[in-house]
Amino acid sequence: MLVVKDLVSGYSKMPAIHGVSFKVEKGQVVAILGSNGAGKTTTLKTVMGVLPAMSGSITYKGESLIGVPSHKMVQKGLSMVPEGRHLFPKMSIYDNLMMGAYSVKDKGSIEKKLETIYEIFPILAERKAQLAGTMSGGEQQMVAIGRALMCNPELLILDEPSLGIMPKLVDEIFEFIKKINKEMGVTIVIIEQNAEKTLAFADYAYVISEGQTVIEGTGEALMKDDQVQKVYLGMD
Amino acid sequence: MFLQVLYEGLTMGTIYALLAMGIALVWGVMNILSFSQGEFMMVAMYITFFINLATGWDPLAAMPIVIVTMFLFGILIYRTIIARALKGPVLSQRLVTFALGMVLTNGMILLAGGQTKSVPDKLISGTISLGSVAISKEKMVLVVTSIVVTGLLFWFMNRTKMGKAIRATSQDKEAAGLVGINTQTAYMIAFGISAAIAGAGGCAMTYSYYFMPNIGTNFMIFGFIAVCLGGFGSIGGAFIGGMIMGIIDLFTGTYLSVSYKYMAVSVIFLLIVTFKPKGLFGR
DSSP, X not given: OEEEEEEEEXXXXXXXXXXXXXXXXXXXXXXEEXXXXXXXXXXXXXXXXXXXXXXXXXXXXXXXXXXXOGGGHHHHTEEEEOTTOOOOTTSBHHHHHXXXXXXXXXXXXXXXXXXXXXXXXXXXXXXXTSXXXXXXXXXXXXXXXXXXXXXXXXXXXXXXXXXXXXXXXXXXXXXHHHHHHHTSOOEEEEXXXXXXXXXXXXXXXXXXXXXXXXXXXXXXXXXXXXXXXXXXXXXX | OHHHHHHHHHHXXXXXXXXXXXXXXXXXXXXXXXXXXXXXXXXXXXXXXXXXXXXXXXXXXXHHHHHHHHHHHHHHHIIIIIHHHTTSOHHHHHHHHHHHHHHHHHHHHHHHOSSOBOOOSOSSOOEEEETTEEEEHHHHHHHHHHHXXXXXXXXXXXXXXXXXXXXXXXXXXXXXHHTTOOHHHHHHHHHHHHHHHHHHHHHHHTTTOOBOTTHHHHHHHHHHHHHHHHOTTOHHHHHHHHHHHHHHHHHXXXXXXXXXXXXXXXXXXXXXXXXXXXXXXXO
């Protein structure tokens, strides 16, 4: 579905990643792991057209994504929950969700999607008039995920969904992500520092270190690999 | 006397409010300081004047044309100048509109001459007496225009899809792009609207003011301080800030001395910067 090959990218001509490759099959949950500053976010921001690629290729369903601006991605079926949530703080939860459906033309499907999202996250329905900026981190993450789902994506990219969220809520967020994958059939790419939890439910995982893909394997395999855990993921 | 000054102050305030809202809109969305906002108003006055000269149309009849022309003019300026400046260093972003203002002023001197102009024979004229207060109908046109424009602006920003897209872009540009908003278009439309607001204001001002090519500069100082007062980026705050500035302007001018009004305004500016740098309604 999504194939990234030898991708080089970064900020203002300084490459932060040099040679990241990974592959995502339809229906999978693919994890991209690595320590802080390894280049995970840069990689996926480049996929989404937020940052320009310097070299390498990004292909989605056989079509190149190089040079496609980020606002065109939702129409192609890709959606992203950015790191730090990036909500519209002075808009209500409802308006935030509706902005997610900005490029959806069919009004009926927007209503249906909104109901589905309210079912997954009932708290959003209760608080739909509240300003997004006034909510807790966990609630904001739910809005961010809900907003990214409003455009009916086939592929959802989640950048550090557990960052800045109460540990108690982290499990809940991971449950939601599983649900989105299994019940809604959305393919998922998840960036995480929380390697243990992510590997537990990812079908396949890639480890990025110093801007390069260094290891890949199924979630289970990487889980068992001591070397991987010590050297790249900092787990004991 | 007090009520009379209050009315005049509010009239003046509506001009500052229109200027300030345009500045606040552009700043809030694209972090450009729109120093040329007063010059846009001046250009709109001259467009009204030339339409009147050529066809004899009243400014009120010409207003829709002036608004649309200014909107397109704003878009042209955005595409040729602002969009490029946004890719450059911050200092050029800050100063580009300043240079633009000077070009517009001097260009207009070249085109129309430096002497004062006015639009003769207005459709609505005279005064209404309310006890001791004489309400000028010409100025009423300006007040009504300002209220209608403000109402339309709020409706547009809060109720329409494009308005919401512009607000979303101003609150988080990256997220706006990710949900599918073309942020470049949002910038362009926002800049066009800001010029169109100046268009409505300038057109209505020809009803009760004489004008010359450098009229924009005088209003600009007040307009900017109004934005500071209201809080940069808050359109509602800019409107209230503008009204307060108008009242301060007229009250110091009347009760103290006209020569004190710039000082009063500057003192208020210093007070805001010192004690409430984010303005009364700033985020």
